[in-house]
């Protein structure tokens with residue numbers, strides 16, 4: 274049988290060596306591993322933990338190793354990262370076990386010559402009281418403490434102030450919650466809770482629940498289409514657009530379909546939703562999800578949101594949930610925080626192009642919601658301000674209260690209260 278720590282190191286080596294998504298990498302790694310549930314849990318905890326804390330772990334290792342981090346063999350470095358992670362953050366793993374398992378891993382990976390160094394670094398870390406010594410410079414300290422590149426810490430602080438940036442980074446390191454959206458078109462709360470079996474779910478809003486840990490997709494409730502997994506903020510975004518059965522809705526960047534499904538349910542399975550995404554493969558994800566949830570009011574197809582499609586009708590409500598840098602969801606997708614800020618340079622123009630194109634399909638008097646799962650002004654407030662400046666036919670609309678808070682016409686939702694970082698703005702065509 275595979276060793277969970279061995280698999281974690283192997284997967285980390287792949288993840289850090291490519292740009293793949295952590296959840297996809299982990300799922301495929303676990304699938305054929307032959308690990309039991311306990312092994313899978315341990316492997317996932319180490320794998321995600323190391324991605325989440327990579328900069329912090331490297332800072333610790335850099336202070337203890339005689340060779341610079343950049344000169345270490347990548348497998349050896351990942352063994353050390355996993356070792357320091359277990360010692361620092363996993364109470365369930367005794368320190369000695371973390372050291373011995375790491376030394377054994379070095380041998381298993383045929384890095385026998387490095388096993389002495391692995392042993393020495395980890396034992397010195399424990400002997401030194403597992404200290405995390407932060408750099409004096411405040412930006413560098415923020416970067417090491419919350420494991421975020423300096424450039425990104427600076428960007429967050431520039432956007433929302435250093436206090437809000439630190440709060441956001443701290444919240445993103447907290448355990449992430451799995452939120453479920455109950456499918457009101459086919460089940461009552463009692464039926465939903467019963468079909469969840471052993472998994473307990475706490476109700477947060479009318480249809481949003483926070484699930485206890487466990488595989489929610491293995492439940493009878495999932496098989497029956499009684500819910501889909503969707504972040505709290507995403508659910509609030511759909512409620513902000515508030516589609517009803519009288520509406521014809523356009524969801525212009527819709528895959529994998531979470532918001533399409535919630536809107537279809539708010540419309541009681543009636544009215545019409547046109548759901549588009551760039552490629553057919555992604556449109557198919559929406560169709561499959563709609564089928565599992567027994568939702569019949571969704572038409573999904575491939576379509577480029579930046580280009581006008583003269584064959585489309587006018588819509589009473591439009592959702593522009595545009596592609597974005599995703600910094601709001603670094604809590605659940607930690608690999609995002611290691612991207613370069615320069616990779617995001619072209620996004621505001623694409624986002625603006627999409628929302629302008631969407632306006633072509635909006636009926637006079639119709640409403641449009643613009644949303645992202647990021648916390649950058651350039652992709653949020655600035656795109657919306659440009660829209661209002663250049664389109665006199667558009668006006669900003671007051672958002673509904675969300676979890677008891679009023680936001681005006683643009684809302685930056687932040688974790689932990691709203692689950693993740695998310696932006697929502699609402700407009701009307703005069």
Ligand SMILES: C[S@@+](CC[C@H](N)C(=O)[O-])C[C@H]1O[C@@H](n2cnc3c(N)ncnc32)[C@H](O)[C@@H]1O
Nearest residue numbers: 526527528529530531532550551577578594596
């Ligand atoms: C934030 S995600 C949408 C998430 C979706 N609304 C949901 O709730 O499940 C943005 C989506 O935009 C799609 N996308 C990117 N560029 C696009 C374009 N030019 N036209 C249409 N969709 C595009 C991406 O494939 C991605 O699925």
